[in-house]
Amino acid sequence: MKRRSTASKEEVLAVLKAEETAMSHDMLQSKLSVSMDRATIYRILNRFCEDGQVHKFVGDDGKQYFALCINCGDETEHHHHNHFHFKCLECGKVECLRDEVEVSLPKGYVTRSFNGFISGVCAGCSSLKKGEE
Amino acid sequence: MKRRSTASKEEVLAVLKAEETAMSHDMLQSKLSVSMDRATIYRILNRFCEDGQVHKFVGDDGKQYFALCINCGDETEHHHHNHFHFKCLECGKVECLRDEVEVSLPKGYVTRSFNGFISGVCAGCSSLKKGEE
DNA sequence: TTATTATTGCAACAAAGTCGCATTAATTAA
DNA sequence: TTAATTAATGCGACTTTGTTGCAATAATAA
Numbered sequence: 001m002k003r004r005s006t007a008s009k010e011e012v013l014a015v016l017k018a019e020e021t022a023m024s025h026d027m028l029q030s031k032l033s034v035s036m037d038r039a040t041i042y043r044i045l046n047r048f049c050e051d052g053q054v055h056k057f058v059g060d061d062g063k064q065y066f067a068l069c070i071n072c073g074d075e076t077e078h079h080h081h082n083h084f085h086f087k088c089l090e091c092g093k094v095e096c097l098r099d100e101v102e103v104s105l106p107k108g109y110v111t112r113s114f115n116g117f118i119s120g121v122c123a124g125c126s127s128l129k130k131g132e133e
Numbered sequence: 134m135k136r137r138s139t140a141s142k143e144e145v146l147a148v149l150k151a152e153e154t155a156m157s158h159d160m161l162q163s164k165l166s167v168s169m170d171r172a173t174i175y176r177i178l179n180r181f182c183e184d185g186q187v188h189k190f191v192g193d194d195g196k197q198y199f200a201l202c203i204n205c206g207d208e209t210e211h212h213h214h215n216h217f218h219f220k221c222l223e224c225g226k227v228e229c230l231r232d233e234v235e236v237s238l239p240k241g242y243v244t245r246s247f248n249g250f251i252s253g254v255c256a257g258c259s260s261l262k263k264g265e266e
Numbered sequence: 267t268t269a270t271t272a273t274t275g276c277a278a279c280a281a282a283g284t285c286g287c288a289t290t291a292a293t294t295a296a
Numbered sequence: 297t298t299a300a301t302t303a304a305t306g307c308g309a310c311t312t313t314g315t316t317g318c319a320a321t322a323a324t325a326a
Contacts, residue, residue: 004272004323025313037275042314044273060248062195062282063313084236089245099237103217103230103249108256112222115193116236117248123241137292137303158282170306175283177304195313196282 003047008036012044016054022067022085022094024059057085060117065094084116090125136180141169145177149187155200155218155227157192190218193250198227217249223258 015031016023023031025041032041045066048054054066065085084097101116148164149156156164158174165174178199181187187199198218217230234249 001272002324006273006323008274038313039276039315040274047273058191058193058195058250060191060246062191062197064195084249086238086242097236097238101234101236103234103251104232105219105230105251105253106256108259109219110254110259111251112253113193113251115248115250115252116217117191118236118238118244118246119248120238120245121243123239126241126243134303135293139292139304141305171282172284172307173305180304 003051007034008040009044009047011036012041013048013053016066016068021092022057022065022096024061024063024065026063027092028066057115057117059085059087059094060119067094067096082114082116084118086122087117087119088122088125089119090121090128093122095122136184140167141173142177142180144169145174146181146186149199149201154225155190155198155229157194157196157198159196160225161199190248190250192218192220192227193252200227200229215247215249217251219255220250220252221255221258222252223254223261226255228255 011032011034012028015028019027019031021027025038025045028045029036029038029041045054045056048066049056053069055069056064056066059065067085082100082102084101085094086097087094097118101114103114105111144165144167145161148161152160152164154160158171158178161178162169162171162174178187178189181199182189186202188202189197189199192198200218215233215235217232217234218227219230220227230251234247236247238244
């Protein structure tokens, strides 16, 4: 299964880079300059995940989000992504929080996957709100 | 809107207590001794949430899970549920992890909701697996 | 240029969750 | 005990998310 370079693929990648936020499928689709099928977008994104360019997580809205694997620290391929994701409820931006989080599990428990998600208001938006008052 | 005590409501509560695990709608439905409509189950659970008997969170499968507000520590009504939930991929049990988790947000960021979810293997199941080898 | 096969679009589908509305039934008042 | 009030339920319809099969398209290798 060698990957082929296609316009769709490049476009998805371009949007992910340009927007600088993790994106759910629908966020992405609305930003695409070329229209493409929902299934295609999912397939492209999941391929990126397999290739380690992108990682996937679940938001507190139950949706899958996809983020470029940059600014996520120096993760290597089999690395657990033990960081939180933060979604700003004002501007909609979803970002990776830098610090790795350690959760102490009870004795004998083993982690397979980690999903940390916080919703709130980011610095930019909370200062704006202060300004408005 | 005074709450009424109904058989359905009691049954849902009974299952939640008996199973001792957080449950998604479908897990719950399959354990009910009385069949009831999907919408009804959701409405009952969401009412429990409003009343503070139950809290809700999202699993890494994107589903909503509901857990009784016991063994979750001494949360008061407006308390953030800053604890992780752990789902055992072997036995399916979903439990609240005791320790409260502190995530240090960048300056100016405000938390509105917290969702921490870990999948893996619980102590019981991982010791069983050792035994099998 | 042709053969190979990864990629795409389309349609269909399943599952999760919500909502409106008519009916049922728990509670309160008479 | 009966009647009135209205919360709770069941049903159906619907939206959204995500996946999959299959035929058509197109990127790559021969």
